[in-house]
C-alpha cells in the first residue's frame with residue numbers, strides 16, 4: 001500500500017516560538033507519523049506534498065485546487081490519501097474536495113481522509129498524533145473508499161457532507177448532525193452505515209473539470225447573517241459574485257430586506273440559507289409557500305437545501321464557476337469591480353430605491369400565503 005499525505009498547516013504543526021512568543025509551524029509530518037505505525041498498517045511507501053499554508057484561516061481556493069491536483073496526480077500510485085490541515089476551515093476544505101473529487105475517488109476505489117488537531121504540538125494532551133494515526137487507519141480500512149471524502153478526528157469518522165466544526169476550542173469540536181458514520185474503537189475502524197444518497201447528490205461532473213482560475217473569478221461570495229432589525233449595505237452588492245443570506249429559522253427574511261434584494265437577484269445569485277446549526281432553508285410542510293414566495297422573486301433555495309451557510313457558499317462558488325446558472329454567466333468573464341462588471345451592474349434596477357430597471361419582481365403574495373399575511377406585512381409565521 002502507498003499513502004500520499006497532503007499537508008496545509010494548522011494547529012497540528014504549531015508550537016510557540018520562544019523568541020517571539022508567537023505561534024509558528026514548529027513540527028512536521030515526520031515528527032507525527034512513526035514509520036513503524038505505517039508498516040503496521042501494511043503501508044510500504046508514502047509521500048508528503050506540503051502546500052505550505054500556515055493556518056486554516058489562510059486557506060484559499062488556490063490551495064484547495066492544489067490539493068485536488070495533487071490527489072489527481074498521485075491517484076494511480078496511491079491506495080489512500082490523508083490531508084492534514086487547520087481545523088478552522090477543515091469542514092469547507094473537506095466539503096469542497098468531496099464536491100470536486102468525490103465521484104472520482106469512489107470510481108478509483110481510493111480513499112481521502114481529512115484530519116487536524118485541536119491542541120498545538122507543544123501542549124500537554126496533543127491530539128494530532130492520534131488523529132493522524134486514526135486518519136491513516138480509516139483511509140486504509142476496507143470500505144473507506146465508497147464514501148468519497150471523510151473527516152477523522154477524536155475517534156470519530158464523519159461524512160464531509162454533514163460535518164461541521166461545532167465548537168471553536170474543545171476536542172469534540174467536529175460533529176455531524178446525523179452522527180458520525182464510523183468510529184475508531186479498540187484500535188479498529190467501524191463503519192456504521194454506507195453513504196446515504198443525500199450525501200453524494202451534490203457532486204456534479206461539471207465540477208471535476210474546474211480549475212483555480214475559473215473559481216477565482218466567482219469566489220467573492222459573501223455570507224450575511226440576518227436577524228433582528230436586519231439590514232444590508234447596498235454598496236456591498238456590486239462587489240460580490242454572490243450572496244448567502246443566513247436567515248433565522250427556515251431562512252426567513254424581513255419584508256424590507258426581501259424588497260431590497262429581490263431586484264439584485266437578476267445580477268448576482270442570492271441564496272437563502274438558515275443560520276440554525278442544522279435544518280432546511282424552507283419548510284413547505286408547515287409554512288406553505290415558504291419556498292415559492294422567495295424563489296418567485298429570484299432567490300435561490302432548493303439547490304441549497306439542508307446546507308450550512310458555509311457549505312452553501314462553497315457550492316455556489318463551484319456552481320457559478322461551472323456555469324450551472326446561465327443567467328449569471330456574466331460573472332464568469334469579469335472580476336468584481338472590473339469595468340465589464342460595473343457596466344452590467346449599471347444596467348441593473350434599484351427597485352428598493354425606486355429607480356427603474358430590467359428585473360421584474362413577481363407579486364409578493366402567493367396563494368398559500370393568503371390569510372397568513374404577506375412578505376410586505378411581515379409574512380406568514382415561519
Ligand SMILES: NC(=O)C[C@H](N)C(=O)O
Pocket residue numbers: 009010011012054055056057085086087088089116117118119
Ligand atoms: N485547531 C486548528 O487547527 C485551528 C487553527 N487556528 C487552524 O485552523 O489553523
